[in-house]
Amino acid sequence: MRIVGVDTGGTFTDFALIDEGKLFLHKEPSTPEKPEKAIISGLRVLGLDDSAFQVVHGSTVATNAVLEGRVAKTLFITNRGFGDLMTIGRQARDELYNLTPKYCKPLVDRALVLETGGRITASGEVLDPLTACDVKEIGDAIAAIKPEAVAINLLFSFIDPRFEQLISESITSEIFVSCSHEVLPEYKEYERGLATWVNASTGPVMKAYLNRLEAFLKKVPLSIMQSSGVTCSTEFATTHPVNLLLSGPAAGLIGAANVANVSGYPRVITFDMGGTSTDVSAVDGEITLTSEGVIGPYPVGVPMVELETIGAGGGSLAWVDEGGLLHVGPQSAGARPGPACYFRGGTQITVTDANVLLGRLPAGIKLGGHIELNIEATKAAFSRLSFDLGEPDLEKVALGVIDVVNENMLQALKEVSLERGIDPREFVMLAFGGSGGLHCCALAEAMGMKKILVPKCSGVLSAIGMAVATPGRRYSRAIGILEDECNEKELSRTVTEMYLLGEEQLLKDGHSKPELCSTVSADLRYSGQSATLNLPWSPAKATYRAFEELHEKRFGHKLDRAIELVNLRVSVDLQSAIPNYKLGLESQDSISYTDTQITVLAWHNLSLIDRQLGPLVVLDEGATVYVAEKWSVGLDSNANLLLEYCSN
Numbered sequence: 342m343r344i345v346g347v348d349t350g351g352t353f354t355d356f357a358l359i360d361e362g363k364l365f366l367h368k369e370p371s372t373p374e375k376p377e378k379a380i381i382s383g384l385r386v387l388g389l390d391d392s393a394f395q396v397v398h399g400s401t402v403a404t405n406a407v408l409e410g411r412v413a414k415t416l417f418i419t420n421r422g423f424g425d426l427m428t429i430g431r432q433a434r435d436e437l438y439n440l441t442p443k444y445c446k447p448l449v450d451r452a453l454v455l456e457t458g459g460r461i462t463a464s465g466e467v468l469d470p471l472t473a474c475d476v477k478e479i480g481d482a483i484a485a486i487k488p489e490a491v492a493i494n495l496l497f498s499f500i501d502p503r504f505e506q507l508i509s510e511s512i513t514s515e516i517f518v519s520c521s522h523e524v525l526p527e528y529k530e531y532e533r534g535l536a537t538w539v540n541a542s543t544g545p546v547m548k549a550y551l552n553r554l555e556a557f558l559k560k561v562p563l564s565i566m567q568s569s570g571v572t573c574s575t576e577f578a579t580t581h582p583v584n585l586l587l588s589g590p591a592a593g594l595i596g597a598a599n600v601a602n603v604s605g606y607p608r609v610i611t612f613d614m615g616g617t618s619t620d621v622s623a624v625d626g627e628i629t630l631t632s633e634g635v636i637g638p639y640p641v642g643v644p645m646v647e648l649e650t651i652g653a654g655g656g657s658l659a660w661v662d663e664g665g666l667l668h669v670g671p672q673s674a675g676a677r678p679g680p681a682c683y684f685r686g687g688t689q690i691t692v693t694d695a696n697v698l699l700g701r702l703p704a705g706i707k708l709g710g711h712i713e714l715n716i717e718a719t720k721a722a723f724s725r726l727s728f729d730l731g732e733p734d735l736e737k738v739a740l741g742v743i744d745v746v747n748e749n750m751l752q753a754l755k756e757v758s759l760e761r762g763i764d765p766r767e768f769v770m771l772a773f774g775g776s777g778g779l780h781c782c783a784l785a786e787a788m789g790m791k792k793i794l795v796p797k798c799s800g801v802l803s804a805i806g807m808a809v810a811t812p813g814r815r816y817s818r819a820i821g822i823l824e825d826e827c828n829e830k831e832l833s834r835t836v837t838e839m840y841l842l843g844e845e846q847l848l849k850d851g852h853s854k855p856e857l858c859s860t861v862s863a864d865l866r867y868s869g870q871s872a873t874l875n876l877p878w879s880p881a882k883a884t885y886r887a888f889e890e891l892h893e894k895r896f897g898h899k900l901d902r903a904i905e906l907v908n909l910r911v912s913v914d915l916q917s918a919i920p921n922y923k924l925g926l927e928s929q930d931s932i933s934y935t936d937t938q939i940t941v942l943a944w945h946n947l948s949l950i951d952r953q954l955g956p957l958v959v960l961d962e963g964a965t966v967y968v969a970e971k972w973s974v975g976l977d978s979n980a981n982l983l984l985e986y987c988s989n
Contacts, residue, residue, distance in 0.1 A: 342395055343358060343359065343361075344358070344359045344394065344808045345358040345359075345387065345389065345395070345396055345808065346399075346803075346806065346808030347396055347397070347807065348399045348593075348803040349376050349398070349401055349589070350589060350615050350616060350617065350803075351371060351401070351616055351617030351618070351656070351675060352371060352615065352655070352656050352675060352679065353369065353370060353371055353775065354368070354369045354376070355368055356384070357798070357801050357807070357808045358387050358389070358394075359808050365387060366798055366801050367383050367386055368800070369383040370677070370679075371675075376400065376401070376402060376550065377553050381557050384396075392559065395561065395562040395564070396561060396562070396564070397564045397565075397566060397572055397808055398564070398565055398566065398807070399565075399589040399591075399804075399807055400547075400550070400566075401588075401589060402543075402585075403582040403585050403586055404636060406542075406546045406547075407542070408637050411546070413488075413489035413517065413542050413543070413546060414453070414486075414488050414490070415449075415488055415489065415538060415541050415542040416454075416455060416483065416486055416488040416492070417449050417453055417455070417491075417492045417494065417538055418454075418456075418457060418492065418495075418508060419454065419455075419494050419496075419534065420456065420457065420458070420459065420469065420495055421458065421460070422456065423530070424451070424454045425451070425454075427449035427531070428449070428451060431531060435638070448538070453486065457478065457508070458475045459475070459508070460495065460496050461496060461497040461501050461504070462497065463497055463500075465497070465501055471504045471507055476507065476508070480511060480512075489516065489545050490519070490542055490544055491516055491517070492519050492521075492534070492537045492541035492542070493505045493508050493509060493518065493520045493521060494530070494533060494534035494537045494538070498520070498522040499522045499526035502522035505520040505521065505522055517548070519538075519541035521533045521534065524536050524581070524583060525642050525817070526817060528819050528821065528908075535640065535641060536583050536642050536643055539586075539639075540581065540582060543582040544580070544582055546582075547579060551563075551565075563575050564812065565577075565578035565588065566589070566591060566807050566810060567584045567588060567591065567813075568584055568588060568591050568634070568645035568646065569584070569591065569630055569646065569912075570591045570592075570595050570628055570630075571814070571815070571912075571914055572807075572810050572813070573814070573850075574812075584643055584815075586634075586641060586643075587648075589803050590613065590620040590646065590648055590650065592806035592807040593774070593802055593803035593806055594611060594613075594622055594646050594806070595628070595806035595809065595810050596773070596796070596803060596809065597771050597806070598628050599809060600796040600979075601624065601771055603979060606769045606771070607624075607625070608624070608626070608768045608769065609771040610624075610765055611624060611648075611771045612754070612771065612772045612773070612777050612784065613773055613777060613802075614654055614655070614772075614774040614775070614776040615654045615774045616654045616675075616693075616776070617652070617654045617657075618653065620649070621649050621750070621754050621756075621757050622647060625763075629647040629875075630644050630645065630815075631644075632644055632873075632908070633873075644817070644910070647757075648757065649753040649757050650753075651671070651750065651753045652671025652673070653669065653670045653671070653692075653749045654670075654776060655680070655691065655775055655776035655779075656673040657670035657671065657691060657692050657746060658670065658672045658690070659690040659695070667730060667741055667745055668745065669692065669742055669745040669749065674689060679691075680693040681715070681718045681721070681722035682694050682697045682715050682716065682719040683714075684713060684715045687722075688725075689722065690723060690742065692742060692743070692746050694719045694739075694742075695739040695743050696739075696743070696776075696967070697714055698719055698720065698736065699743070700939045700958075701779055701939065701967040702714065702958075702965055703958060703960075706960065720735065723735045723738055726738055743783075747780055747783050747787075750784060758788070761895060762894045762895050762897075765789060766790060766791070769790070769793065770784070770793045771795075771796070772793055772795050772799065772966075773796055773799035774800065774803075777799060778964055778966030778967065779967045780967075781966075781984070782955070782969035782984065785984075786969070786986065791985060792983065792984065792985055793972075793985075794982070794983060795964070795966050795981060795982040795984065796981050796982075797944075797961070797979070797981050798961070798964065799966075800964040811915045811916075812850060812852060812914070812915045813843075814847065814913045814914075815911075815912055816842060816910065816911045816913075817908050817909065817910045818838075819908055820906045820907065820908060820909055821906075821907060822906050823903045824903050829880070829881055832881075836911055839911035839913075840859050840911055843859070843912075844913060847915065852915050856916050857915060859912060859914070860911070860912045861912075862875050862877050862878050862909075862912075863878045863907075863909055863910070864907040864910070865884070865888040865905065867892070867900045867905070873907050874888060874892060875910070876888055878909065888904055939956055939967075940958070941958045941960060942957060942959050943959075944959055944960060944964070944980075944982070945961070947959065947974065947975055948975060949977070949978065951975065952973040952975040952985075953968070953974050953975065954973050954987070955968035955969050955972045955973070956969055956970050957974070966984075968984060971986060971987050971988075972985065972986055
C-alpha cells in the first residue's frame, strides 16, 4: 500500500509519498480559502489517481478557524453563577505593567452563554439539580438563538456526567454537541470549558472540510494527524477537532525524533522554520507531551506535543514602525502574493527575500520545484525598505532583517531549553522546514551548540512524519489524591478502563488487538500548586521521588509538602514498524545560477570524509542549507547533513 503524508501549511502544502520503499516529494502552494484544492492538485501531480494508496493528513483548518474567528455559532452552557467564566478566564496579562492595555474581545460572546442547573460538588454530591424546567429553558434558547453547535461545561462533570448527558440527549442531532466530560475530563473549569467550546465551534467547520476531502478521495483511506503525535480516523477527527490543533508541528516532531534516533543523536533541540511560523522543542530520547499548550493566547488543555511556536517564518514581513525601528513578523505574506521574489505581485520584504538578496537562496533555483525567484523584484522591494530605514546599503538592510528574525526565534529556543533547566550545549540542533536550514548556524552558535543535523528532505519532514506516524488514542482521568491516599489497585483499575476504551476505538478503526501497546503517565504537583509536571507512572513511591527530582531540576528547589496525583494519562498506540524509504528522485548534478555570491554545492556531492568549510550553500530536493563561516559540513552515515562548529 502506498502512503502519502500531506502537511498543509500557511505557505506550502507538502507531500511525501512512500511507494515500495521509495520516497517521492512535492510542494504545492497552499490555498487557504479551500485547503483541499492544493491537496487535490498535489495528489494529481504525484500520479495518485486510483484508490491503491492511503492519505495521512495534518490540517490547520481548526487552528485557523479559532485564530481568525471563523467558527460556528456556538451556544455555551454552564452552571448558574458561572456565565462569565469564559470572559474572566485566568486574568493573565501579556503586558503586566501596561496601564492602558489593548482591549481583547472575549473568545465566547456573553450573549451566547446560557446558565442552568446540574451542579456537582467536588465530592460528587448534587448541589443544584437539573430540572425539567431547566431542560425546557435550554430548548427554548436553542430555538431562539439557532446555534450551529452547543458546548456543555458543567462543574465537576468528569466525576458524574449525568447532567451533561441529559442536556446533550435533549438537543437535536442536527446540532454539533460537545460535552466537557468527553472532551477533557480533568480539573480546571476554565481550561475544560475552553477546550469544549473550541471543539464545538470548530466541529461543523472541520466536518464540512473533511466531507469535501473525502468526496474527492472517494474510497481512499484517510487518516488525520493529532496534536499528540498519533493518527486517528476521520470519524474521530470530526467529533474531536480540538485534538487536531497542532497536527502539523506534531508530525514534524515525529519525523525529527525518528531521524535523531536513527542517526544516534537522541538528545536534540528541534528547529522547524516554515513559511509562516517556527516551532521549536527539546527532545531528550522521546517526545514530551503537555496538557498546558496554547493556541494563540488561549490555553487548551488537551494532550499535545510540547513545543513553542512563534510567528516567524520565510514569509514573515519586514516593516518599520513610526519610530524608524525595524520589525519582522508576525504578519506573513502567505502563499499569495508571497515574498517579492515569487513573481506573484508581492511588494513587501520578507525573510525569504533577505536570503535571496544575500545569495543564500541562489536566484537560479526553483522553490518547491517550480517557483522561480525574481531577484530584480527583490532588489526593488529592498530599495523601498532601505529608504524607510535611511540605510542605502541593501545588504546591510537584508542582514538586519535576518538578525531581527533570528533574535525572535532565539528567544523561543531559550524557552524550551535554558528556562526549563536544559543545557543546550549538551544537545544537537535538528533543523528542518522550508527555511530551517538557512538560519540554523546563527541560532546554534548563539545557543553555544556545536553540532547541527539537517535531515535528508528536511523541507518536507512534517509530511514524512505523517507518512510514518502510527494510529493511537490519548486519554486522561482526574484523580486528585495526596500521596498518603494512594491506592494502587484502584489506580490500576482506572488505567485498565482507559486502555479498554482506546482498544475499543482502535479495533473499530480496523486495527488488530495484538498490535496495540500502551504507556501510562501521571500529572503531579506539590499540594497547593496549580501547575503540574508529567512523569511516567511506575510504582507510586518511585514516581513521587522522580517528581521531586524533576521539580528540583526544572525550578531549582524541592518543597516540604505532600505530593498530589492530579491526573492519570494513558496512551494506546498501534505497535508497527516505521517504513524504510530512500529518495526516489535524486538531485540534479548541476544547476545554472545567476548572481551567485556564495559557493553552491549539491547535497549528494558531499561525503562522509571530506568536509567543506563555509560560507557556502548546500542544495537538495526541497531543502536549502546555508553553512556559515566557522562551520563545516559533510554527510553522516544516513546521508543527512552534519554541520560542526570550528572554533579556530
